Amino acid sequence: DLKIESYFVDGQRVTDDAAMEVVEMVLSGRVNKEIVSLINHEGGRAVGISGKDGNLATGRVKTILKKKEDGSIEELFMGRVGDVKSSDVNPDILDALYEKGYIPVIAPVAVDQDGHPLNINADIMAGSIAGALKAEKLILLTDTPGVMQNGETITGLTPASVRSLIEQGVISGGMIPKVNCCLSAISDGVKRTHIIDGRVPHCLLLEILTDRGVGTLISSDE
Secondary structure (H helix, E strand, O other): OOOOOOOEEOOEEOEOHHHHHHHHHHHHHHHHHHHHHHHHHOOOOEEEEEOOHHHOEEOEEEEEEEEOOOOOEEEEEEEEEEEOOHHHEOOHHHHHHHHOOOEEEEEOEEEOOOOOEEEEOHHHHHHHHHHHHOOOEEEEEEOOOOOEEOOEEOOOEOHHHHHHHHHHOOOOOOHHHHHHHHHHHHHOOOOEEEEEEOOOOOHHHHHHHOOOOOOEEEEOOO
């Protein structure tokens, strides 16, 4: 038991220096290497890296602006929680691995301008990398079927329809960061984004190779 206490700022979890050590140990170490081993066991050629390797992702500490009772705005710091945009991504190491036939497995840990580690939301990290690569697709595997309305998964969305569904309250809670990640990726040049339930057997094949798919597709208005 590492006895790392969690605390929150305006409802969002803060990553302090002690917690950051654990985050990096778990995400860049145990979890990353488990995924690499599984891929390699099935015949792939996976390599585990993080945003720190090859200066892949250089971000900044995340802050939250909160309105106080007197109407003034307070800037709240999130410790080592960071933010990364596509312009912060240097894909050279990914290009080098791709040319040699390797599959990069990327832990969502970046660095700031001073070389200190940052804990990045995995969806944001994936979307930023996809945008930097101008990828054909961004696929987010999660533990929900996608965007839901009246108990049904809805698909074939555009940025305009996503924003409308957010205004209507159809998209809410933890789904909002995921769809915003997709919208950012699309604005950076990614053609299609998908949110699918990673617990469904063969979900990637079903989403990509069938007409209906199994999750939510969000693509450009064009």
